[in-house]
Amino acid sequence: MSEHCLFCKIAKGEIPSQKAYEDEDIFVFHDIDPAAPVHLLLIPKRHIVSMQDIGANDAAWLGRMMTLIPGLALDNGCRPGPEGGFRLLANSGIDGGQEVAHLHFHIIGGPRPWHKR
């Protein structure tokens, strides 16, 4: 937990969010400013700044998070099959366009057209 981190506070329920999933390591919630009909954010509960800080010890929870993605996408409005799908995105660092300094993956999808970002 980083004391002043927005996403740490969201993971702890100290700041409200629209939760989509939670387990001991992972918290998933809807983006406050969705770029598409479906826009989820997946975060580790532990404070990790970005993908630049990932190491071998993170393989287990990170791998498990990846396996949750297809189900989360479908359960929250992404369409199945080749006409459906979603974009998976992790902005990392200033050059990567990251605005919130707590590692997060975006799931962005839902029926097109949408092209805000």
Ligand code: 5GP
């Ligand atoms: P980044 O640019 O860091 O990859 O993405 C940060 C994302 O967090 C943005 O899409 C932004 O809309 C979202 N966001 C920022 N503040 C909040 C908040 O307080 N609640 C929620 N649910 N999303 C937020």
Ligand code: ZN
């Ligand atoms: Zn944090």
